[in-house]
Amino acid sequence: MxxxxxxxVGKTFAGTPALADxxxxxxxxxxxALLGPSGCGKTTLLRLLAxxxxxxxxxxxxGARDMANARTGKMVPPEERNIGFVFQSYxxxxxxxxxxxxxxxxxxxxxxxxxxxxxxxxxLAATGLAPYADRMPSDLSGGQRQRVxxxxxxxxxxxxxxLDEPLANLDVALRASMQEVFTDFHKRTGATMVYxxxxxxxxxxxxxxxxxxxxxxxxxxxxxxxxxxxxxxRFVAEFVGRGTVVPxxxxxxxxxxxxxxxxxxxxxxxxxNNAPSVSHVCLRPENLSITExxxxxxxxxxVTYLGGRYLLETVAECGTRLLAETRAKFDIGAQLGLTIxxxxxxxxx
Amino acid sequence: xxxxxxxxxxRSETRLLSAILVIAIGLTxxxxxxxxxxxxxxDGAPSLALFDTVLAQPATLSALKHSLITAGxxxxxxxxxxxxxxxLVALTDLRAKPALVFCLMIPMMIPPxxxxxxxxxxxGPSSVLLKTLGIAPPLGAPQPLYSAEGIILLLGLQxxxxxxxxxxxxxxxxxxxxxxxxxxxxxxxLRTWWQVVMPLTLPxxxxxxxxxxxxxxxxxxxxxxxxxxxxxxxxxxLVYQKLAGMGTTVLAEVSVLAMLIGAVAVIGILxxxxxQSRQRVYLVxxxxxxxxxxxxxxxxxxxxxxxAVVFAILVLPLFGLIATSLVPAYGVPLRLDTVTLxxxxxxxxxxxxxxxxxxxxxxxxxxxxLTLMLICLPLAWLMExxxxxxxxxxxxxxxxxxxxxxxxxxxxxxxxLIKLPFTEATLYGTIWIIFLAYLARFFAVMFRPVQASLKQxxxxxxxxxxxxxAGLTQRLRDVILPLSAPAAAAGAILVFLTAFNELTVxxxxxxxGTETLGVVIxxxxxxxxxxxxxxxxxxxxxxxxxxxxxxxxxxRRFPKGVVPWQT
Numbered sequence: 001m002x003x004x005x006x007x008x009v010g011k012t013f014a015g016t017p018a019l020a021d022x023x024x025x026x027x028x029x030x031x032x033a034l035l036g037p038s039g040c041g042k043t044t045l046l047r048l049l050a051x052x053x054x055x056x057x058x059x060x061x062x063g064a065r066d067m068a069n070a071r072t073g074k075m076v077p078p079e080e081r082n083i084g085f086v087f088q089s090y091x092x093x094x095x096x097x098x099x100x101x102x103x104x105x106x107x108x109x110x111x112x113x114x115x116x117x118x119x120x121x122x123x124l125a126a127t128g129l130a131p132y133a134d135r136m137p138s139d140l141s142g143g144q145r146q147r148v149x150x151x152x153x154x155x156x157x158x159x160x161x162x163l164d165e166p167l168a169n170l171d172v173a174l175r176a177s178m179q180e181v182f183t184d185f186h187k188r189t190g191a192t193m194v195y196x197x198x199x200x201x202x203x204x205x206x207x208x209x210x211x212x213x214x215x216x217x218x219x220x221x222x223x224x225x226x227x228x229x230x231x232x233x234r235f236v237a238e239f240v241g242r243g244t245v246v247p248x249x250x251x252x253x254x255x256x257x258x259x260x261x262x263x264x265x266x267x268x269x270x271x272x273n274n275a276p277s278v279s280h281v282c283l284r285p286e287n288l289s290i291t292e293x294x295x296x297x298x299x300x301x302x303v304t305y306l307g308g309r310y311l312l313e314t315v316a317e318c319g320t321r322l323l324a325e326t327r328a329k330f331d332i333g334a335q336l337g338l339t340i341x342x343x344x345x346x347x348x349x
Numbered sequence: 350x351x352x353x354x355x356x357x358x359x360r361s362e363t364r365l366l367s368a369i370l371v372i373a374i375g376l377t378x379x380x381x382x383x384x385x386x387x388x389x390x391x392d393g394a395p396s397l398a399l400f401d402t403v404l405a406q407p408a409t410l411s412a413l414k415h416s417l418i419t420a421g422x423x424x425x426x427x428x429x430x431x432x433x434x435x436x437l438v439a440l441t442d443l444r445a446k447p448a449l450v451f452c453l454m455i456p457m458m459i460p461p462x463x464x465x466x467x468x469x470x471x472x473g474p475s476s477v478l479l480k481t482l483g484i485a486p487p488l489g490a491p492q493p494l495y496s497a498e499g500i501i502l503l504l505g506l507q508x509x510x511x512x513x514x515x516x517x518x519x520x521x522x523x524x525x526x527x528x529x530x531x532x533x534x535x536x537x538x539l540r541t542w543w544q545v546v547m548p549l550t551l552p553x554x555x556x557x558x559x560x561x562x563x564x565x566x567x568x569x570x571x572x573x574x575x576x577x578x579x580x581x582x583x584x585x586x587l588v589y590q591k592l593a594g595m596g597t598t599v600l601a602e603v604s605v606l607a608m609l610i611g612a613v614a615v616i617g618i619l620x621x622x623x624x625q626s627r628q629r630v631y632l633v634x635x636x637x638x639x640x641x642x643x644x645x646x647x648x649x650x651x652x653x654x655x656x657a658v659v660f661a662i663l664v665l666p667l668f669g670l671i672a673t674s675l676v677p678a679y680g681v682p683l684r685l686d687t688v689t690l691x692x693x694x695x696x697x698x699x700x701x702x703x704x705x706x707x708x709x710x711x712x713x714x715x716x717x718x719l720t721l722m723l724i725c726l727p728l729a730w731l732m733e734x735x736x737x738x739x740x741x742x743x744x745x746x747x748x749x750x751x752x753x754x755x756x757x758x759x760x761x762x763x764x765x766l767i768k769l770p771f772t773e774a775t776l777y778g779t780i781w782i783i784f785l786a787y788l789a790r791f792f793a794v795m796f797r798p799v800q801a802s803l804k805q806x807x808x809x810x811x812x813x814x815x816x817x818x819a820g821l822t823q824r825l826r827d828v829i830l831p832l833s834a835p836a837a838a839a840g841a842i843l844v845f846l847t848a849f850n851e852l853t854v855x856x857x858x859x860x861x862g863t864e865t866l867g868v869v870i871x872x873x874x875x876x877x878x879x880x881x882x883x884x885x886x887x888x889x890x891x892x893x894x895x896x897x898x899x900x901x902x903x904x905r906r907f908p909k910g911v912v913p914w915q916t
Contacts, residue, residue, distance in 0.1 A: 078815040085816035091809035105817035
């Protein structure tokens with residue numbers, strides 16, 4: 001078990017920066033999600049942690065060991081890091097049985113035969129794979145293959161487990177049950193886990209903290225709740241949850257509250273205590289209520305049934321697109337009045 | 350430092366890559382480079398004087414002309430036959446396609462000197478088969494194959510498989526939707542073929558034609574067996590005659606000739622590469638369902654015609670070969686009372702030269718297959734993982750020793766090894782020069798299938814092993830080797846197959862005691878022992894077909910692109 005420290009880590013591929021100036025710390029035993037759109041650098045960061053690539057700048061420490069240091073050129077190869085890696089493609093060795101796939105890490109560590117057998121059986125039992133131990137990977141379903149990958153990774157008691165979109169190839173129903181497998185695994189082993197995904201629901205469901213990444217940088221690193229309720233910037237506000245970012249025309253601050261002029265209305269907003277000023281607000285469906293007397297007039301342009309409630313896409317008179325949720329059905333073209341209640345405001349440069 | 354930064358994760362891999370790459374470049378490209386240096390220097394100083402002298406000789410010019418004529422016209426024959434077969438096999442609903450494809454591959458795998466020998470056995474006044482059937486031309490009538498036309502015909506037959514394969518691969522890449530779209534738009538019948546299918550296949554047709562020309566140009570067995578008796582000399586046979594007649598004193602002169610063949614060949618290779626790269630540009634989209642145009646009532650007649658052609662170009666000559674091998678003396682008709690296995694017995698068990706040749710060829714072919722497997726397997730994987738500028742350059746040049754005419758490589762090998770640097774020792778005249786030449790020549794035959802299979806391998810396979818603690822040798826042994834073993838096996842069988850009955854390279858490099866099977870057949874025929882030559886040739890054909898069958902049986906277990914005739 002170990003904490004992970006990154007200081008000013010950067011990576012360029014053939015002159016193109018993929019990661020820039022990442023300085024952060026993953027605590028021992030934490031479940032971290034790296035969340036972001038494709039091409040944001042999350043997989044690159046994971047591969048740097050695993051040691052498949054060498055950072056172009058900065059330093060990576062795992063526990064007490066200096067794993068990679070671009071300045072000195074020091075680099076511990078992946079095979080000496082004692083890290084587990086779960087691949088999106090599972091990367092099971094097709095020429096080995098399930099048991100041999102799982103026991104291979106122990107063979108590499110030159111354990112005695114009885115030790116290997118015991119370790120392997122324990123890992124197979126923990127992942128519910130004991131009945132399949134003598135099958136070949138090609139005879140397994142997607143979810144079973146992912147369990148084998150997980151068993152192979154836990155059998156050698158790694159300091160940290162890195163997971164690269166492990167559920168991307170599974171169907172929706174299987175994803176939910178595999179999420180449980182991962183959280184159980186995390187609870188039982190207490191290993192530090194870094195989980196790459198582009199699916200925010202997955203990240204929110206499992207992670208202690210989520211690092212939202214874009215354009216090679218960590219945009220915000222917080223608990224799921226903070227990310228949703230208190231985004232730092234426009235990217236995080238729009239990427240996490242449904243939301244519309246609207247500029248603020250003017251602010252009034254008194255001791256108890258902050259008021260802002262948004263879309264022609266004066267409303268109370270929340271913001272961080274030490275924020276010097278705010279420039280935008282994030283309007284999520286729960287910040288908008290439909291009232292006959294609402295100051296904000298909007299026209300419904302699209303109605304999507306979400307099951308039990310409707311998502312209304314509306315356009316305000318000034319042309320801004322706003323999303324609201326209702327229990328009642330509205331027709332396209334209907335005129336509504338909207339009231340905004342205490343949205344989150346932030347400063348965008 | 351920079352290198353380490355770029356490849357970070359695996360410095361042991363980059364070190365191993367550099368080491369193997371140096372060996373591979375030394376094996377394959379050093380001889381070609383050495384030949385080039387020889388051509389443009391004289392007594393150590395840069396000079397083109399030798400070029401002027403050799404090119405001014407009338408023999409050179411006439412051989413060049415003959416080479417261009419036979420290779421050019423032979424390519425045309427290959428094109429007509431190969432393209433015809435390819436269109437019918439790839440586009441229509443013929444039955445028994447795999448069997449047809451397999452039969453069409455055999456001419457490519459049978460060594461050219463055996464092709465020439467077998468065809469001379471079904472034509473001309475002394476043909477045992479014709480005599481037996483009582484339709485032989487009168488004694489004294491000329492052998493019609495001992496002529497430019499004969500060479501052209503056999504070159505065409507020998508290499509039609511190449512045209513067939515490249516065009517078929519191109520055709521199979523055309524999705525059915527393309528033709529369906531044309532038919533929905535109202536195009537019908539030949540119009541679809543002419544306006545949609547043809548333009549899409551032109552690049553592969555052109556690429557196949559170019560490489561067929563290069564192969565025909567470098568062919569030695571056919572012009573040697575048919576041209577030398579007729580006094581019709583091409584560039585490869587001219588090199589052979591000069592070197593056989595005057596030994597290494599004419600080495601400088603023949604290296605200019607070799608460069609001349611090489612230059613023409615390189616032009617062909619460049620043309621082929623140009624068209625091959627164009628082909629990739631426009632064939633995108635799903636290729637799940639290849640084309641299958643129903644032939645309707647014409648199907649049976651077309652099938653009969655195709656199999657008749659296969660019979661004429663494949664089975665008939667082999668009958669000729671068998672007939673000749675079973676008579677006591679060349680020219681005697683084959684009857685029940687004249688049938689004898691004497692020639693087989695003599696050539697397989699009594700002649701010391703043939704026994705030696707069997708041992709030599711077997712040792713050389715299996716040694717080359719094994720050595721190349723050991724080099725190519727790690728090299729292909731490391732090149733895939735860590736592409737450097739040098740490895741990409743090597744990737745684009747490694748086909749050269751195989752694509753260049755065998756004569757060119759042989760001369761290059763002699764130049765490189767006749768006097769080993771810093772010693773007085775020479776490898777010329779020993780079996781090692783043939784062995785090294787085989788390694789250079791068949792490098793691509795081994796490398797490409799292995800590379801094709803490793804390209805399809807998920808890089809995470811090795812990374813997964815790395816993340817659980819496996820070092821470089823463990824990764825190679827436990828993951829890469831087992832996963833690419835089928836491709837490596839297929840490559841090894843192909844190397845063995847081609848090296849086992851190779852003639853062109855060994856014809857220039859052999860000496861007494863190091864003769865190969867190809868050389869022995871050539872010499873037997875040359876000295877009039879046609880019955881024995883036929884028996885030996887037939888043995889080799891059987892070995893070739895057995896090995897091809899072996900690959901065919903396991904073909905389904907190989908990754909895509911590994912077996913050359915299963916594109």
